Amino acid sequence: MIKFILRRFVVMIPQLIILSVLIFALAKAMPGDALTGQLASNPKMDAQTLHELKQKLGLLDPPYKQYLHWAGGLLHGDMGMSVIHQVPVTQLLAGRMENTLILSLAILILSYMIAIPLGIVGGRWTDSWADKMVVGYNYLTFATPLFIFALIMLFIFGFVLNWFPTSGSVDIRVEDGTFSYYMSKLNHLILPALSGAIVNTTVTIQYLRNEIIDTKIKDFVKTARAKGVNESKVYTQHILRNSFLPIAAFLGYEIVYLIGGSVFLETIYGYPGIGQLFIASISQRDFSVVTALVMISGLATLIGTLLSDIILSAVDPRIRIE
Amino acid sequence: MSNQPLLELKNLRTSFRINNNYYAAVDDVTLTIKENEVVAIVGESGCGKSALALSIMGLHPQGRTKLEGNVNFNGKNLLSLTTSEMNKIRGKDIGMIFQDPLTALNPLMTCGRQIEESMTYHTNLSSGKKKQKALELLKKVGIPNPERTYKQFPHELSGGMRQRVVIAIAIACEPSLVIADEPTTALDVTIQAQIMDLLKDLQRQMKTGIILITHDLGVVAEMADRVAVMYAGEIVELADVKTLFKNPLHPYTRSLLNSIPSTASEKDRLHVIKGIVPSLQNLPREGCRFKERIDWIDDHNHEEHPILREVEANHYVRCTCYNHFHFPEEIGDSKYVVS
Ligand SMILES: Nc1ncnc2c1ncn2[C@@H]1O[C@H](COP(=O)(O)OP(=O)(O)OP(=O)(O)O)[C@@H](O)[C@H]1O
């Protein structure tokens, strides 16, 4: 197991190198550079100063040198400076990363809390009225785009009913680390998390429901019934356990997907996470931040895949990794 | 063999709903299994053998299955029991062995736990006692290393070993009746013989009644006390094993005996008889159900639905004109001669 994980990490190295080259090339190919924005806000800057600034930032070096400089920095955890915010990228990311992780985790937990019971009801009592409602709910959430749904939720619960704050991740007036600080964080989390969770339930419900329908006619379920196992235990011990396999296997990808999918939610809810930062940095041409974020999401995808494999091998005895 | 009836099927009819109509897959089956008796049920694929077995166990999908008649066991009609009453009988008094050991075991549970599970529902044994008993059972069904297999998952075992585990599950609570639905069909030929030997040994030791569903007439000859031949949901001939092999009276039985394969590779083929068993919806419900598959007879009236008649002591035949035929002595000659 340890060996397997180590080996997977070794395989990740060339993948990450290729990814970094691609990202770097793309960033270079984009029109404008970090100074274009500053130039616009400061039209008096003359050509001489501009040249000096570029030289100082290494923007005039040959590309491979720039790449090596950038990639070398990455290895030391140095992702460069944000030209816009004038702070190291790492520092800029730290707090936002935490926010995004909290939001993603909240979405994940909430969506399982909704999807698992609904999937079980639909799969166990197929074609009952309850199942029809689950299927109807699923069509609805499938057809509703996240950003529209999030806007509606924000409008109703944020602006009209005034139940929840409409932007930010915490009230700036409360003191860090106090009880009311955490309550405020929670309060800011509920609306974006709930919107994300509801839209995110579709796949889990669909998978679980189908899996239960497939599993409940399997032979081993007949064996269990022939042993005299009662109906509820037939479900918990035999059908559900087997039906959860694909969902468990999907968990790793799901986390990555949610982190990536936070772009819309964070923008709409003004939630200061990496998704919102990503959009802002692109429009401000803050490339060191953009490249850092793409690099991080690439790494997260690889780790998510690995995580899924590890989870699957933990829950399914037929899959052994060594 | 005592003469106490263990299980009595009376006019059992099992129908499935297909497009809002009910079609009988098991029709008017009357059959008694005595204590410690092995009754074989033979017949081509699709003639309703598994449907019969599952009707006894009450394992058909509820809602679209209609069960009529009586299944009397221990003084109760199983068809009138609730699911929870049935759960007290399933696994305890009646055990079931399924056809395919590759799919009959839960892939996520160790073999040991799957054996213990039936004890959990039918006994008050402590977990230590259950484990001890599970190990004994594994030994009893011929698992070479019970301690090891106890902890193994099904996919770690070969097909033959898995079928032994399935058998261990079926006999865990020492049932008085075991239903074995083609217990060897899915296995290699060499393994088939071992599993049949095991079943035979266990049956002698434990004095269980067995309903043995099989395609394999060799197995029937070796193990069964009585044989019921099924065709299109009905029993067409019922006799003790010697009589049936020596003096088969129904044309269908004759054809089955003629189609005993001579080589192992032919074993799964019982299609030597012209045509195939019709599907449920296409079953002829009027007249004799077998008539379409007999092309050598047209001068008798077969438009009447024959009843199962006792033509000699304990020998039942469902054919109006069995006594018009003169069967040639030698099995292997497929020509029937009408006298
Ligand atoms: N749950 C069900 N719903 C509808 N039709 C069914 C159902 N179970 C069985 N049948 C039909 O009933 C008939 C008898 O099936 P059954 O499985 O009992 O045959 P069998 O004799 O066991 O055949 P085999 O040797 O292939 O196992 C078949 O036509 C089958 O399609």
Ligand code: SF4
């Ligand atoms: S009754 Fe007639 S058709 Fe039916 S099995 Fe006998 S001979 Fe054949």
Ligand SMILES: [Mg+2]
């Ligand atoms: Mg069958």
